Amino acid sequence: MDAIQNTSNRIAYIDLFKGIAIIGVVWVHSHIPPSWLTPFLVNSIFFFISGCFFNRRQDSFYNLIIKNTKRILIPFLFFYVLSYPFRIIVHFWDYRTLSNFDWLCVFDVFHFNAKPDYLFVNVPLWFLLSLFFINIFYFAIRKFPDIIIVLIAAACLFLKSFFYSIPSFFTINVSLYWLGMFALGNILGQRFIKLLNKKSFNKYIFILISSLIYIILSSTKLIYTEVILADIFIHLNMLLLILILFSISSLLVQYRQKRGGSCIFNILNLYGINSLIILGFHVWVLIPIGRILYKIFGQANIATGITATFFTMIAAIVFIKFCNSTIPRLVGKKSISS
Numbered sequence: 001m002d003a004i005q006n007t008s009n010r011i012a013y014i015d016l017f018k019g020i021a022i023i024g025v026v027w028v029h030s031h032i033p034p035s036w037l038t039p040f041l042v043n044s045i046f047f048f049i050s051g052c053f054f055n056r057r058q059d060s061f062y063n064l065i066i067k068n069t070k071r072i073l074i075p076f077l078f079f080y081v082l083s084y085p086f087r088i089i090v091h092f093w094d095y096r097t098l099s100n101f102d103w104l105c106v107f108d109v110f111h112f113n114a115k116p117d118y119l120f121v122n123v124p125l126w127f128l129l130s131l132f133f134i135n136i137f138y139f140a141i142r143k144f145p146d147i148i149i150v151l152i153a154a155a156c157l158f159l160k161s162f163f164y165s166i167p168s169f170f171t172i173n174v175s176l177y178w179l180g181m182f183a184l185g186n187i188l189g190q191r192f193i194k195l196l197n198k199k200s201f202n203k204y205i206f207i208l209i210s211s212l213i214y215i216i217l218s219s220t221k222l223i224y225t226e227v228i229l230a231d232i233f234i235h236l237n238m239l240l241l242i243l244i245l246f247s248i249s250s251l252l253v254q255y256r257q258k259r260g261g262s263c264i265f266n267i268l269n270l271y272g273i274n275s276l277i278i279l280g281f282h283v284w285v286l287i288p289i290g291r292i293l294y295k296i297f298g299q300a301n302i303a304t305g306i307t308a309t310f311f312t313m314i315a316a317i318v319f320i321k322f323c324n325s326t327i328p329r330l331v332g333k334k335s336i337s338s
Contacts, residue, residue, distance in 0.1 A: 010273070011193065014049060016265065017249040019272030021045045026282045026312050029124060030290060032305035043127070044238045045245070046275075047178045050131060051185025052193060056142040068135050071332040076128040078330040079280030080109070083122035086284050093291065112167050119171075124279055126171050133175040134182050141183075149183050156180030157235050184239060192243055196250050203247045210244050267317070274320045277331050281319050285312045 025042045027033045058064060084106045091101045105120045109129070119126050141149060156163075157180035163173045195201050217237045256265050271278060289311050293304040323331045 012269070013196075013246070013249040013253040014052075014193075015269045015272035016253055017245060017272065018046075018049060018275050019268035019270070020249075022271050022275040022278050023309065023313060025124070025279065026286060027305060027309045029283065029286060030305035030308050032300050032302060034302065040238070041241075043178065044181050045242055046127065047131070047134070047181040048185035048189055048239075048242050050134075051138070051182035051187075052189035054135065054138060054142075054182070054186045056186065058139075058142075061139060064135060064139050068132055070329070072128050072132045072135075074330060075276055075280060075332040076125055076132070078327075080119070080122055080125055081106075083125070083283070087121050090287055093288075109170065112169055122280070122283055124283060126174065127279060128276070130171045130175040130178060131182075133170065133172055134179050137175065137179050138182060138186070146187050149187055153180040153183035153187070154235075156183070158231050160231075180235075188239070188243075192246060196246065203251055207244055207247050207251075210240055210247075214240050214244065270317065270320065271313070274316075274324070274331075277320050277323050278313075278316050280331070282312050282316065285315045 021042055024033075024037055025046075028037055028039055028042055087105065088098065088101060092098055102120070108120050119129075141152060144152070156177055160177045163177045166173045196203070214237060217233055217240070252265075256262055286308055289308045290300070290304070293308055294300055297304060324333060328334070
């Protein structure tokens with residue numbers, strides 16, 4: 001999948017899943033989400049889904065770079081450049097002066113840094129930059145046997161602390177860690193999608209059994225204090241949770257098809273198809289609304305987080321329509337669409 005949107009051969013339940021997940025991303029960035037909604041969860045979902053649609057049969061490195069430049073790098077640059085004046089406005093709003101503004105923050109992307117979220121201009125854009133390099137890294141190992149790729153993926157996930165401690169350009173250190181989830185999405189996710197499409201596969205039983213295993217693993221991991229064992233349980237649990245959510249999304253789409261269209265489903269699908277646009281633009285709305293709500297209520301809590309997320313997602317519908325109808329190539333689309 002290109003970036004966080006698959007523009008061809010769409011799978012309805014994945015669009016639905018992505019639509020719900022991108023709302024989770026926005027809610028996380030309100031900084032007051034519920035405790036179960038974590039950056040690790042939403043990042044894992046999108047890197048896993050991105051890996052599901054990587055074509056291991058492609059042989060042209062040049063075509064890979066061209067494709068991902070159009071679908072990832074150009075949208076990254078578009079949102080990154082536009083976010084610079086936004087940061088200037090927010091800084092003036094907060095301090096009523098620009099005397100202490102870091103005018104060179106737009107060049108943060110070139111910093112040799114070990115922090116995973118140092119893109120001050122628009123922090124969530126680290127995902128796109130990281131995904132661009134992950135595609136390159138995975139291209140290099142795509143011909144390896146599946147078992148070797150799984151072992152490489154496991155090594156990447158368990159070496160998180162090591163990777164995050166190494167300064168690098170362009171979030172490459174972060175990319176090496178998330179390469180693990182991307183690779184598992186490609187190896188396991190593609191197989192699971194085929195399994196979900198089989199009529200003989202009982203999704204209800206899978207969800208029931210997997211949920212029980214998930215609960216057991218969630219309880220068991222608390223027993224272990226060793227870092228390696230804890231990492232194993234955390235990542236296994238996350239993989240299992242993603243597969244459960246895949247299955248639930250598939251059942252929801254089946255329900256929708258039987259009962260007819262739904263406004264909510266249509267909106268969630270719109271969000272899923274255009275999740276890249278929402279990722280790049282949402283801080284422009286979320287931050288000001290969060291500031292306004294804080295001034296009104298004097299505090300930030302779950303309610304203000306939900307409210308800010310709600311209005312941001314409403315604004316997203318308008319912005320999506322604008323981008324798709326006027327500047328599709330700047331947001332990773334091939335042509336003008338509705």
